[in-house]
Amino acid sequence: MLTIAVFPNMDKENANMVLNRIFNFFRNREVRIIMPMNEAKHFGYESAGVDNIEEQPIDMALSIGGDGTLLGIVRRLYERDIPVCGINIGTLGFLADIELQEIESKLEKIIEGQYYIEERMMVSGFVKAPGHAERFLGHAINDVVVTKGGGARMLHLGLSVDHCNVMDYKADGIIVSTATGSTAYSLSAGGPIINPKIKVLVMTPICPHTFNARPMVIDENDEVCIELQTPHTDTVATFDGQENFRIPYGAAVIVRKALMPAKIVKFDDKNYYQTIRTKLLYNA
Numbered sequence: 171m172l173t174i175a176v177f178p179n180m181d182k183e184n185a186n187m188v189l190n191r192i193f194n195f196f197r198n199r200e201v202r203i204i205m206p207m208n209e210a211k212h213f214g215y216e217s218a219g220v221d222n223i224e225e226q227p228i229d230m231a232l233s234i235g236g237d238g239t240l241l242g243i244v245r246r247l248y249e250r251d252i253p254v255c256g257i258n259i260g261t262l263g264f265l266a267d268i269e270l271q272e273i274e275s276k277l278e279k280i281i282e283g284q285y286y287i288e289e290r291m292m293v294s295g296f297v298k299a300p301g302h303a304e305r306f307l308g309h310a311i312n313d314v315v316v317t318k319g320g321g322a323r324m325l326h327l328g329l330s331v332d333h334c335n336v337m338d339y340k341a342d343g344i345i346v347s348t349a350t351g352s353t354a355y356s357l358s359a360g361g362p363i364i365n366p367k368i369k370v371l372v373m374t375p376i377c378p379h380t381f382n383a384r385p386m387v388i389d390e391n392d393e394v395c396i397e398l399q400t401p402h403t404d405t406v407a408t409f410d411g412q413e414n415f416r417i418p419y420g421a422a423v424i425v426r427k428a429l430m431p432a433k434i435v436k437f438d439d440k441n442y443y444q445t446i447r448t449k450l451l452y453n454a
Contacts, residue, residue: 172281173202175228175252177243179235180212184259188234188273189213195277204228228252230280230435236260241410244292244311244432253287255280255435262449264353267436279437288436290350290366291390292428295407299421307423310409311432312351314425316396316417317343317376319404324379328397331373331388338399341378346371346394346425350432353450355411361385365442371425390427397422 176192178185193215196203203218204226210219220226224247231247231254233240240256247254256266257273268276279285295307295314318325324340347356349364352372357363361374362385369390375383388394398405398419405417417423 171200171202173204173227173229174280175223175226175231176203176205176218177231177233177239177246178205178209178213179233179239179259180209182235182239182259184270185234186213188257188259188270189215191273192232192277193218195274199281201281224250230255232257233266234259235266237263237265238410238412240265240434241311242412244434245309245410245413248292248309248428248430248432251430251433253433253435255285264445264449265350265434267434267440276437280435285435285437288366288434289431290434291348291369292430292432293346293348293371293425294428295409296424296426297407297415297417297421298424299418304424307407307415308409308413309428310351311348312354312410313345313347313356314423315343315345315355315376315408315411316398316423317406317408319406319414319416321404324377325398325405326400328395328399329373330395330397331392333393333395336386337383339375339378339380339383341375341383343376344396345374345376346396347374348372351410353446356385359385362387363446367442371427394425395422396425 204220205218206223207219233243233256257268258266292311296304298304328338329336345356349366352364356374359374374385401419407415
């Protein structure tokens with residue numbers, strides 16, 4: 171029996187309606203639907219709720235929300251190596267592949283195995299403070315951002331790639347993005363759009379106070395080190411815009427390719443460049 175874990179965003183207006191459609195579709199099929207207990211109680215599906223859902227046997231995860239919801243589920247299930255499929259009730263939906271009008275048809279394709287799993291590179295972030303061992307912070311599928319948390323003062327950053335100093339400059343911060351994240355914050359900061367099939371990282375400065383700091387595309391296996399070179403009481407490292415960690419003065423944030431990729435469920439009727447055209451250009 172196929173076990174599908176459903177993760178609805180409790181803040182989305184249409185989440186309950188989508189849940190009803192999912193449960194109605196699978197009612198007479200050999201599929202077990204489970205949900206985190208908190209969300210199950212919230213939406214009135216307590217019979218499907220389980221505790222410690224990350225430890226349950228799961229064949230596929232369904233996220234109900236936008237790309238942000240899907241990113242959170244990918245990180246949540248990262249060590250389980252479980253494919254995640256997104257139902258989009260957010261705004262853009264680059265990663266969430268199922269739109270409202272096609273829920274039942276796409277669920278049918280999942281039952282019939284008419285989908286493929288696209289592996290997306292993830293990155294791991296660490297912090298290294300003077301006199302301390304390197305400490306793991308978290309994973310990201312889109313980006314790791316080092317920026318000031320408040321106030322108007324710029325950061326003085328030392329940027330190195332593979333232990334080679336590339337540049338020291340003042341800026342509001344820097345984005346280390348995967349190709350998947352190139353259409354997120356990095357794009358807004360002037361970075362390039364990169365097809366996720368191209369295995370690279372992008373370093374995009376945020377409001378640099380120099381003409382010389384430009385986005386840079388580097389190899390996926392390069393190690394990026396961002397050192398905080400001037401005192402600033404409120405510097406943070408943010409993972410996918412969702413998890414924040416305060417970084418002390420003199421410490422360095424290190425970003426490397428993660429050991430395993432994210433696994434995203436995709437369908438043959440969707441094309442990356444078509445998605446760029448419809449999601450970005452038409453929504454401009």
